[in-house]
Amino acid sequence: MDYIGEHLLPGQLGHFFITLSLVASIVASFAYFKATRHVDTVAGDYYWKKLARIAFLIEVVSVFSIFIILFYIIYNHLFEYKYAWQHSSRSLEFKYLLSCFWEGQEGSTLLWSIWHCVLGLVLIKTGKTWEAPVMSVVSFVQFCLATMLTGLYIFEWKMGSNPFTLLRDSGVLDNAVGMHMNADITQPLRPDYLNFIKDGNDLNPLLQNYWMVIHPPVLFLGFASTLIPFAFAIAALWTRRYTDWIKQVLPWSLFSLAVLGVGIMMGAAWAYESLTFGGYWAWDPVENASLVPWLILVAGVHTLLIYKHSGHSLKSTFLFMILTFVFILYSTFLTKSGVLGESSVHAFTDSGMNVQLVSFLAIFFIPSIILLINRSKEIPAIRKEEATSSREFWMFIGSLVFFLTAIVISAKTSLPVFNKIFGTKIAAPEDEEFAYNQIQIHVAIIIGILTAIVQYLRYKSTTGTAFWKKIWIPTIISILAATAILYFGDINYQTHGAGYLGAIWLAIIAAVYAIIANAAYIWVGVNGKLKLSGGSISHLGFGLVLLGILLSSSKKEILSRNSSGIAIDFGKESKEKAGENLTLVKGFPMKMGKFDVTYEKDSAHPKKQQWYYFIHFKSRTDKEEFTLKPNAFVNYKGNEGLMANPDSRHYLDHDVFTYISALPNPEKNKDTATFKPNPVRTGDSIFYSKGYLIVEKVATRDSLPFDGFRPGDKATVATIGVHSLTRGNYTAEALLIDQGGKQFAVPDTIMPESLILQLNSVTGDSLNIGVKESNTILEYVTLKAYKFPYINVLWIGIIITAIGILMSMVRRIQLNRQLKKA
Structure with a gap:
């Protein structure tokens, strides 16, 4: 049957390029494999490598074509395709159409594959003798990713999920047609069914943030780049070139370390601006899953440097580079399998690819470890142990701390996986954030101290005199600076007891030590040569990151203490506490710290159940x-309860961070109260539940600043004094408009009293006043506000750390080029 309005050509082209990508990637893998095996035969190596390059180039063209076609479908709102309908809508701004692309599993997999293509092209250009074995691994990973986009059925097992699946073939057409659904449309499906699909399912509102336009591409570049050190490690083991790969892989490892770290912290910045847990890091399982590979890569970069300068830790370097990529795959499994669906706000739902994801993980983990074990005895190793006074000894201790930290975090994060495999019901700790922090605070102390002192040590061995001669001045300055911070900063975090507070103090001292000692080393160690200071700059930045985390978290202050008497019941399941949330009635200032805070106005999204609130601080x-302009939405996209996007005021030394924690639901808050008539005269009183009213005067006017009031109209205005027993006095003016003998009332509303007053009639000096009390008319929002002190120290530290790492990468590339020329 031909269906009216369907655009089938983009999907057909998409299917073609997915198939071509699958075939080209396996051809490239096989050809590069053969080129590696024929390295001793010049002709064989040349022809196999030429075929491999052609196949990989076809793979690149195919992947980019898939991207262009899928974005074309999203951009043009071709809702006959499931992916476009499921992740986009007509109301989205252009920039968020990119976010639609990687909101889904298929799009994020494609984004990952795109970066592999880009990095692969760079490797072909620069890899030289390493091209064939390294690209053999890269191409095979591309093949595995391509299988995740096929959506083919092998017997009854579905391989992958195809982004070009038509909506009518996807099983979700009923949801798309929505309220227009009836038997005439689908049984059988009407040719004009697209006329009943008015809009898409929309992008998750929490992803409608500029960070989600730039964060995923950077993060996935970080994910993709970890493949390169892994591929070099496998290539070195495979070809038995156990030492040659070090100078090649070091710049790649530094690049990956910088990009992955920045990508993770971009996610933290997004969480800070879009999520309501009151910060930038909550030890969410998906956050942890991305952090673990970075921690292992940090360990691997340092053991790379150890081997380069001393010959030690080569086996550890192989292990760390392999495990970095393996844990990237494991994080992919955790994120995409649905196993974290109930424990993470970031995870995807189960798409039926669990078998494939586990297979993907096993294919690279098991053979890699077996290969490493089989080659272990052949890997060069210095039998003599490192001296405890040497730089390499303490660098290895630091690497080991990073690695063990990663394993501990991964084990805690994997609790849902453990429960699923073994059928257990082990619950996460009640205060999960503290369960992580009480361990990581001690890691921060150790790493802070090591970051400060290690660069002052020499490789092989260091004399005590040489060490103390350089470090004693930075040590004294650090002690004085840390003492000043602790004394004047009033860091008095009592939530988890004196022992935890003491650990925070020690961690702050260690962070300050890392900052000052590394700043001093730029002059003491490398004589102020910034080109040679990449390591010190990155360590200085890391110290700032630690200090920013400690100060902003331990000194975080709740500003929205509730003293208004208006309390919201958040329910037992909510993390919110009534005493920490301030309810603001529209138009009435409330005290919040040094500010008078007023809910001034709000506006609604023209096409969604989303409201924007203007909260004025004076x-x-x-x-x-x-x-500030936080926004919130209720029951949007089928989610029960409140969702919100925060807003912040940024200062040099702190942030004021706010989000909406409660608001009335206009859909559920229907007004069912009625006006109660009250015959009165001027000066009479009327009682209501919270006080009384006095009819002060009645006047006639022929001019009013009122929409619809025309020349010749007349209005009777009843001025009514409202005397609340608890809140003070107000004045209301109820109008009765006469337009050519036709009368209609214009009520007045006293919001704080939930009171509406209406002038029903006027006869001589007698009036009839209608009084309605209704809780549904109270316009309010409930606000949660924090003060984050010195959070900019964290963001600046991240930037400096990345700059330092990239400086080191550039330096290593320059050194490699100099060696080639020599």
């Missing part, structure tokens, strides 16, 4: 004032 102690 200081009582100075001239400072500003407006």
Whole structure:
């Protein structure tokens, strides 16, 4: 049957390029494999490598074509395709159409594959003798990723998920057609079914943030780049070139370390701006899954440097580079399998690819470890142990701390996997964040101290005199600076007891030591030569990251303490506490710290159940004032309860962070109260549940600043004093408009009293006043506000760390080029 309005050509082209990508990637893998095996035969190596390059280039063209076609489908709102309908809508801004692309599993897999293509092209250009074995691994990974986009059925097992699946073939057409659904449309499916699909399912509102336009590409570049050190490690083991790969892989490892780290922290910045857990890191399982490979890569980079300068730790380097990529695959399994669906706000739901994801992990983990074990005895190793006074000894201790930290975090994160495999019901700790922090605070102390002192040690061995001669001044300055921070900073975090507070103090001292000692080393160690200072700069930045985390977290202050008497019941399951949330009634200022805070106005999204709130802050102690615009939405995309996007005011030394924690639901908050008539005269009183009213005066006017009031109209205005027993006095003006003998009332509303007053009629000096009390008319929002002190120290530290790592990468590339020329 021909279906009216369907655009089938993009999907057909998409299917073709997916198949071509699958075939080209396996051809490239096989050809590069043969080129590696025929390395001793010049002709054989040349022809196999030529075929491999052609196949990989076809793979690159195919992957980019898939991207272009899929984005074309999303951009043009071709809702006959499931992917476009499921992840986009007509109301989205252009920039968020990119976010639609990688919201789904198929799109994120494709993004990962795109970066492999780019990195593969760089390797072909620069790899030289390493091209064939390294690209053999890269191409095979590409083949595995390509299988995840095929959507083919092998017997009854589905291999992958195809992004070009038509909506009518996907099993979700009923949801797309929605309220227009009836038997005439689908039984059988009507040729004009697309006329009933008015819009797409939309992008998750939490992803409608500019960070989600740039964060995923950077993060997936980080993920993809870990493949290169892994491929070099496998190539070195495979070809038995156990030492030659070090100078080649070091710049790649540094690049991956910088990009993956920045990608992770971009995610933290997104969480800070879009999520309501009150910070940038919550030890969420998906956050942890991306952090673990980075920690292992940090260990691997340091053991690379150890081997380069001393000949030690080569086996450890192989292990760390292999495990970095393996844990990237494991994080992919955790994220995409649905196993974390109930424990993470970031995870995908189960798409039926669990078997494939586990197979993908096993294919690379098991053979890699077997290969490493089989080659272990052949890997060169210095039998003599490192001296405890040497730089390499303490660098290895630091690497080991990073690695063990990664394993501990991974084990805690994998609890849902453990429960699923063994059928257990082990619950996460009640305070899961503290369960991580009480361990990681001690890691911060150790790493901070090692980061400070290790560069002052020499490789092989260091004399005590030489060490103390350089480090004593930075040590004294660090002690004085840390003491000042602790004394004047009033760091008095009592939530988890004195022991934990003491650990925070020690960690702050260690972080300050790392900052000052590494800043000093730029002059003491390398004589102010910034080109040679990449390591010190990255360590200095890392110290700032530690200090920023400690200060912003331990000194975080709740500003929205509730003293208004208006309390919201959040329920037993909610993390929110009534005493930490301030309810703001529209138009009425409330005290919050040094500020008077007013809910001024709001606006609604024209096409979604989403509201934007204008919250004005005005200081009582100075001239400072500003407006924040957090937004919130109820029951949007089928989610029960409240979802919200925060907004922050940024200062040099702190942030004011706010989000909406409760609001009335307009859909559920229907007004069912009625007006109660009250015959009165001027001066009479009317009682209501919270006080009383007095009819003060009645006047007639022929001019009013009222929409629809025309020349010749007349209005009777009843001025009514409202006297609340608890909140003070108000004045209301109820209108009765006469337009050519036709009368209609214009009520007045006293929001704080949930009171509506209406002038029903006027006869001589007698009036009839309608009084309605309704809780549904109260316009309010409930606000949670934090003060994050010195959070900019964290963000600046991240930037400096990345700059330092990239400086080191550039330096290593330059050294490699100099060696080639020599």
